[in-house]
Amino acid sequence: MSQPLIQETPAGLYCERGDFYIDPWQRVSKAVITHAHADHARPGSKSYLTSREGRNVLRSRLGPAPIIETLRYGEQSLINGVRLSLHPAGHVLGSAQVRVEYDGEVWVVSGDYKVEPDVTCTAFESVPCHTFITESTFGLPVYRWRPQSEIFEDINRWWIQCRDAGRPAVLFAYSLGKAQRLIAGVDRNIGPIFCHPTVEELNREYRNSGIELPPTLLPSQAPARKAWGGTLIVAPPGVANSQWMNKFGDVSVAMASGWMLTRGTRRWQSVDRGFPLSDHADWPGLLWAIEESKAEQILVTHGHTAPMVRYLKEQGKSARVLVTRFSDSGEAKDEEVAEAAQE
Secondary structure: OOOOOOEEEOOEEEEOOOOEEEOOOOOOOEEEOOOOOOOOOOOOOOEEEEEOOOHHHHHHHHOOOOEEEEEOOOOEEEEOOEEEEEEEOOOOOOOEEEEEEEOOEEEEEOOOOOOOOOOOOOOOOOOOOOEEEEEEOOOOOOOOOOOHHHHHHHHHHHHHHHHHOOOOEEEEOOOOOHHHHHHHHOOOOOOOEEEOHHHHHHHHHHHHOOOOOOOOEOHHHOOOOOOOOOOEEEEOHHHOOOHHHHOOOOOEEEEEOHHHHOHHHHHHHOOOEEEOOOOOOOHHHHHHHHHHHOOOEEEEEEEOHHHHHHHHHHOOOEEEEOOOOOOOOOOOOOHHHHHHHHO
């Protein structure tokens, strides 16, 4: 029996015929990267291949030394006889699904994805294939997102309430992707927007990549002894309860994350408000993407894998869990949680 086109190895997903890895978690010679989040783009490999849209943010994460090659969305590259192309995943700026084809067989590695529109990245594109490797971060029927326009209205109302009370509004969000989506979506007329340095650095890379964002400032650029009431401060969740937060005084704190759909998570984060806005597909979005792929085989990874596989099998589909570092940890992985642990 021949080896599958993409295999599970100790270093990550490996295409032996093409001799490249996709989002490897160990150092390898050639890494194809779906997007620049730390759990998918790790330093130390010899060379990297990513989407042209994602080059700036990947470079900011990996530093100046590594070789980074790029492909335009839909552009094909022939690697040792294997045709490889990258297609929009709609997750964050530059996020891509990896299409791998050899001898008429097509696999698609989705990486992380969402199917609702986002002005800060290219929209998800369905890519027909024989085998579809899908994430399942929010792979339970309880996860169904409200329209993002409603979420932004809720955030704006909270910010206005903070302004009227003379309090700064601190909004915790993952520094790459979620933060920029929030900054682009809120009503910039309510007040000035300040950002933690890690967020502001990535704001710059987004602007350098052609993404329009409203003006933002570092807190250090504010006038001395500034009254922070009425400002929106966007920061990664890892700085909660840190000395950096002390300068803002009596704050109202909110978190934007898909996990905010559950009260337990909101209590766990010890925030005043939780806004359920995610850069991952919800349950209906996952099922839609799987159906649109027309795949004969579905491999499920990242998060709530077992319930998703069980449901797909009940629908008569061929599906199994694909074991990765985030497959069956008991809790679905999420970038916000990962960053909180790293800060």
